[in-house]
Amino acid sequence: MIVDSKENGKEEQKNGGELGLSGKSGSNALKEVLQFKIVYWGPGESGKTTNYFRLREKFDAVKLNAGYSIETTDGRTLWQDSVRLSFYLNLAKVKYNVITQIVTATGQERFLSTREYVLDGADGVVFVADSDPDKMEQNKRSFRELTSFTQDQQIPYVIQLNKRDLENPISIEDFKKGLGLPQSEEYEDGSLVVYPTVALQGESVRRCFEDLMIQVIFNFFKDKL
């Protein structure tokens, strides 16, 4: 549960929030600073940079830097988009300052080595797939690439199926089949097997990010508490 530092974070507080991620420092003594790196991965044009822009807007109040985005002349990401967000996490009466760096990888084939570099040191990944049925091969290839980089490291990831607003989007069922995912809607912990999004409108972009952050934080603490 992430609450930004706009007064009271109304939208989020009504959901409860067992994790108590907050933009405000609160009353617990600050214990330590945690730093995470979250990567947006997926085929070219699937909507990674759009996700990044929407997140940057939604977390405006907790942003540490303005963020940057370097583009090729045709408007595609050449290197990466990057921004840092800062939150406070109250867990077991201890307060942590959580600093999250968000980066998006370029999907362009000729930059494969920069994509590997982007994944280096990742604590969590959002895989952004395209709902265009003609992009299924690219989705599969990019997903294979991701799992080949991450399989040994057990990095938490969530799968986002973006562009649900397209006229004839691939069905979620076919998408899951194509990637070899379970047909169920949720995993046991309540996270979704696939997050349907419309990044262009900012739809479900934040929920997807927050659900990943919860996994990343639990993953970090699981050997420590």
Ligand SMILES: Nc1nc2c(ncn2[C@@H]2O[C@H](COP(=O)(O)OP(=O)(O)O)[C@@H](O)[C@H]2O)c(=O)[nH]1
């Ligand atoms: N229809 C639709 N278009 C989208 C959506 N998200 C992104 N796009 C468009 O897809 C194109 C590629 O998006 P971009 O974020 O640059 O993709 P990236 O290469 O993965 O970073 C742009 O024209 C976006 O406006 C969406 O949810 N729906």
Ligand SMILES: [Mg+2]
């Ligand atoms: Mg991009």
